[in-house]
Amino acid sequence: MKQPQRSCRSPRPDGLARAGQALVGIGIAVTAIQAASIRQAATPPHLLGRTVAAYRLLSYGTIPLGGLLGGVLGDAVGLRAALAIAAAAGCAALIPLLCSAIRSLHEPPIEETS
Incomplete structure (x- = not known):
């Protein structure tokens, strides 16, 4: 007796997941630009290097x-x-x-x- 063929299509809404991931990526980029602009405008020039270093340590250091x-x-x-x-x-x-x-x-x- 022959087994019925299964469809290769996934029952999950993969297109919706991809669109959501694209929107998240765009949101992250826009947020990063706005945060950097506000940080640069609000930080005195002599502290800007330290501020950016502390931000990167906290944001990138917590990824692992x-x-x-x-x-x-x-x-x-x-x-x-x-x-x-x-x-x-x-x-x-x-x-x-x-x-x-x-x-x-x-x-x-x-x-x-x-």
């Missing part, structure tokens, strides 16, 4: 920790649950930003010189 945590979490609760937790954490990360004064910043901060 996130990878390790994601692997442990995925192993402990499963891939789908780990991705759902990561999505919820990503959304929760917006809460401090939405509650900050950055929302009312329409012009870059200008240092007054005397």
